[in-house]
Amino acid sequence: MVAEKGTVDRKRDSQALKGLLGVRDLVLGGGVSPGERLSEVWLAEKLGISRTPLRAALARLEQEGLLEQIPSGGYAVRGFTTADVFDAIELRGVLEGTAARLAAERGVTPAKLKAIKGLILELDKCFRDRPEDMLFAQYVELNAEFHSMLAGLAGSDMMRREVERATQLPFASPSAFLEKQEDVLAFRLSLVHAQRQHRDIVSAIEMREGSRAEALAREHARLARHNLEFVMEEDRSLITRVPGLTLIST
Amino acid sequence: MVAEKGTVDRKRDSQALKGLLGVRDLVLGGGVSPGERLSEVWLAEKLGISRTPLRAALARLEQEGLLEQIPSGGYAVRGFTTADVFDAIELRGVLEGTAARLAAERGVTPAKLKAIKGLILELDKCFRDRPEDMLFAQYVELNAEFHSMLAGLAGSDMMRREVERATQLPFASPSAFLEKQEDVLAFRLSLVHAQRQHRDIVSAIEMREGSRAEALAREHARLARHNLEFVMEEDRSLITRVPGLTLIST
DNA sequence: TGTGTCCAAGCTGTATACAATGATAAGCCG
DNA sequence: CGGCTTATCATTGTATACAGCTTGGACACA
Numbered sequence A, B: 001m002v003a004e005k006g007t008v009d010r011k012r013d014s015q016a017l018k019g020l021l022g023v024r025d026l027v028l029g030g031g032v033s034p035g036e037r038l039s040e041v042w043l044a045e046k047l048g049i050s051r052t053p054l055r056a057a058l059a060r061l062e063q064e065g066l067l068e069q070i071p072s073g074g075y076a077v078r079g080f081t082t083a084d085v086f087d088a089i090e091l092r093g094v095l096e097g098t099a100a101r102l103a104a105e106r107g108v109t110p111a112k113l114k115a116i117k118g119l120i121l122e123l124d125k126c127f128r129d130r131p132e133d134m135l136f137a138q139y140v141e142l143n144a145e146f147h148s149m150l151a152g153l154a155g156s157d158m159m160r161r162e163v164e165r166a167t168q169l170p171f172a173s174p175s176a177f178l179e180k181q182e183d184v185l186a187f188r189l190s191l192v193h194a195q196r197q198h199r200d201i202v203s204a205i206e207m208r209e210g211s212r213a214e215a216l217a218r219e220h221a222r223l224a225r226h227n228l229e230f231v232m233e234e235d236r237s238l239i240t241r242v243p244g245l246t247l248i249s250t
Numbered sequence C: 001t002g003t004g005t006c007c008a009a010g011c012t013g014t015a016t017a018c019a020a021t022g023a024t025a026a027g028c029c030g
Numbered sequence D: 001c002g003g004c005t006t007a008t009c010a011t012t013g014t015a016t017a018c019a020g021c022t023t024g025g026a027c028a029c030a
Helices: A014-028 A040-047 A051-064 A082-106 A110-125 A136-151 A157-166 A185-206 A210-233 A236-241 B002-012 B014-028 B040-047 B051-064 B082-106 B110-125 B136-151 B157-166 B185-206 B210-233 B236-241
Strands: A067-069 A075-077 B067-069 B075-077
Touching: A014 A040, A014 A051, A040 A051, A051 A067, A051 A075, A051 B051, A082 A136, A082 A157, A082 A185, A082 A210, A082 B082, A082 B157, A110 A136, A110 A185, A136 A157, A136 A185, A157 B082, A185 A210, A210 A236, B014 B040, B014 B051, B040 B051, B051 B067, B051 B075, B082 B136, B082 B157, B082 B185, B082 B210, B110 B136, B110 B185, B136 B157, B136 B185, B185 B210, B210 B236
Parallel strands: none
Antiparallel strands: A067 A075, B067 B075
């Protein structure tokens, strides 16, 4: 689980944070169904906090897009269609593409360029001669770091914030279809392609090829789309293993 | 009965809504300076509400990007640089462009197409023989409606939400540099160009030219960028008349 | 005069009590 | 027997009290 903004060690927001993580886990874990109303008193008791910090957490999750307001009051779990997930992935691609384009057009500081190139080399090390020997967990971690670094490469705080916001929805995250799927060979093989795209994106940025960098980053995100299609059409049993995919209705 | 229900509905979240609008107006009106801490008790007294709904409003405004959390607790007014405003405008262009592209690629229902074409004709009626006779207020209103409709043209709820989210920041709104500037002739003349772009965007969508629609929508947003440059370089006295521009520091 | 420490005031985060509103089910009338 | 009204209940929205933390300043000492 990604650390929340600000230091977690602050005991002051421990209650609000507990509510945020608790409700999020409950929703993503399938503890409540889409459309179902989330009773505040029930949740507060279940999580061991009072209603006040819980309401803050619910409001935030509504902004994140995981919950929706009920007209008569309160919140319900938001339901998603397959089209919604496609669009969320496309949206992330568009925003990451914009971050890449701006980085190329405006130029990147040598330090940042060196850092992200080093990250690519680290990612290379995860691949072994035999696919089954691959350092999967490390790849997942480094991949998340790569995308985070890409978002900030343009040096625009506004852009970095928005890209990271677009990855908040669990199934839109760059790691969405990676975690807990190391045993699916098809996913492993696609990582070779993904890593190639990582390299090309950075290369395009370095050579100031903005349009190419944008197109590559968009296409890179569409790998997730292919993975989603695989899950939905070939092996629906995987739905329960990708966080948030249980919220898909149709 | 129905009308009464409406008033009751408004009254239900009247406190939270009053807090939201009140704090927003206060910040945009320049009542508080960037970086300044917003004391909850002071705000609650000033707005005539209690701290609980006020905190909900503050949390929401932090999500909107108008406020930022202070590490030690509480919220402060967020400061923006000129680069931030540029990026916010660029971001809106990217998202509106994506909405336009998807609409072109996926096709638009005849009803929606007819509606937005009708809107363009309505916008045409705002122009008169002499620029000073232009129906400015009506143009502003119809322009906002056009952009709102464009966001939903692709039929993707996900995309519509995100586009509208990107227009939340006051200086990123399609109407940001329109309101209260009817006396500046330079702005009026640019509206002719803007309306031409409106027409071209819809035309591209109708002809399924996705890439062109995207490029046009992006360029259309950059009109706001030109307006911003005019304000910052030619006539800084206008800063106080564009909502939110008082938050710019450098 | 500069600096470190300590205290107090104010602030935020949290819990809880209260008010208002929507939902549900029972009962009455046609 | 069915539809409408009404009353009760559950649930959310709001206010307020309290506790812990941060901050700012005053004061003592080097």
